[in-house]
Amino acid sequence: MHSSRWRAPALAAKAALAALLALAVAFPEWDRFADKAMGARAVAYPAAVMVVALGWALRGRARPFPWDIDLLVTAPFVIDVGGNAADLYDSIGWFDDACHFGNWALLCAAAGIALRRWGGLSSWTLGLCCAGIGAITAIVWEFVEYELFILDTPESVTAYRDTIGDLMLGLTGAVVAGLALAVRTRRAADARSVDERLDAVHRDLLDEGRRPGDADAGQDVVRPDPAAGGALRAEGDAPGREDDGQQVVEGGGVRQ
Numbered sequence: 001m002h003s004s005r006w007r008a009p010a011l012a013a014k015a016a017l018a019a020l021l022a023l024a025v026a027f028p029e030w031d032r033f034a035d036k037a038m039g040a041r042a043v044a045y046p047a048a049v050m051v052v053a054l055g056w057a058l059r060g061r062a063r064p065f066p067w068d069i070d071l072l073v074t075a076p077f078v079i080d081v082g083g084n085a086a087d088l089y090d091s092i093g094w095f096d097d098a099c100h101f102g103n104w105a106l107l108c109a110a111a112g113i114a115l116r117r118w119g120g121l122s123s124w125t126l127g128l129c130c131a132g133i134g135a136i137t138a139i140v141w142e143f144v145e146y147e148l149f150i151l152d153t154p155e156s157v158t159a160y161r162d163t164i165g166d167l168m169l170g171l172t173g174a175v176v177a178g179l180a181l182a183v184r185t186r187r188a189a190d191a192r193s194v195d196e197r198l199d200a201v202h203r204d205l206l207d208e209g210r211r212p213g214d215a216d217a218g219q220d221v222v223r224p225d226p227a228a229g230g231a232l233r234a235e236g237d238a239p240g241r242e243d244d245g246q247q248v249v250e251g252g253g254v255r256q
Contacts, residue, residue, distance in 0.1 A: 006067035013074040014049060020081040021045060032087040037148045041081065049074045052110075066117070072110035076103035100138075100166045104173035108134040112181040123189065127175075127182030134174015138167050 024038040052070040056063075079099060088095045112130040115121050121129065142163050 003066050003068040004064065006071050007065075010067045010071040010074060013071060013078050017045060017049065017074060017078045017081060020078070020085050023085060024081065032084055032090065036084055038084075040148060045077045045081065049077055055114075066114070069110045069114055072106050072113070076106050079103060097165065097169055100169035101173040104134050104138060104170040105177040107137065108174040108177040109181065112178060116181060116185055123182040123186035126185055127178035130178030130181060131171070131175045134177070135171050138170030138174070141170070142166060 021038075021042045024033045024036075025042050027033060028038060049070075052066060052073050056065055076099075080103065083089055083095060083099060108130040111133045112126055115129055116126055119126075145166075146163065
């Protein structure tokens with residue numbers, strides 16, 4: 001895990017969010033910020049982007065800080081406030097739909113990476129969890145949006161259709177992120193399995209870890225058998241026994 005390379009982008013995203021929220025609070029009369037509950041966002045968004053740091057601290061800071069997850073969590077809030085600051089929600093009709101799809105994909109990707117890294121979930125269980133998290137957060141968001149933006153505005157006429165569309169887009173983004181993580185996790189697991197099998201074959205070829213009871217273990221090592229060697233010497237010496245006796249007698253200094 002080398003998430004430290006995402007530290008600079010994550011910190012830059014937080015700085016951008018702080019600057020955009022400060023701009024919205026400083027100029028609430030601008031049309032792009034009016035009736036957008038920027039005061040509530042200025043409180044809720046900083047708290048939301050600190051969730052990763054809070055979870056890391058509660059876990060005892062035993063692992064390196066997950067900057068990649070932190071960036072994925074922060075990015076949707078920067079996109080939302082930046083879209084308001086640039087007046088994209090009012091000037092581009094499809095921008096709101098794109099945000100519901102893309103932002104939920106980013107948030108659920110962050111949740112999925114955290115579950116894969118620390119939860120030990122299987123690939124398709126991970127995908128289903130991402131979809132479930134996306135559905136829950138999309139429903140909660142629509143509840144809050146209905147309470148803050150719709151009840152006292154002309155949008156109440158089209159609120160039902162807009163809410164259903166937003167829920168569908170949020171869930172779709174979550175499912176896409178979940179499927180992508182599931183496929184990636186599955187491929188990583190398959191790659192590890194192949195590496196383990198190749199390593200096992202390599203060890204077998206080098207005769208590492210071979211037990212004495214293996215079928216071919218006896219062929220690897222030839223041990224001398226004293227009894228068999230003695231018998232071979234006896235058989236080989238039988239025809240020339242007289243010569244051996246002569247040598248012994250000669251060695252003792254007796255001449256025949």
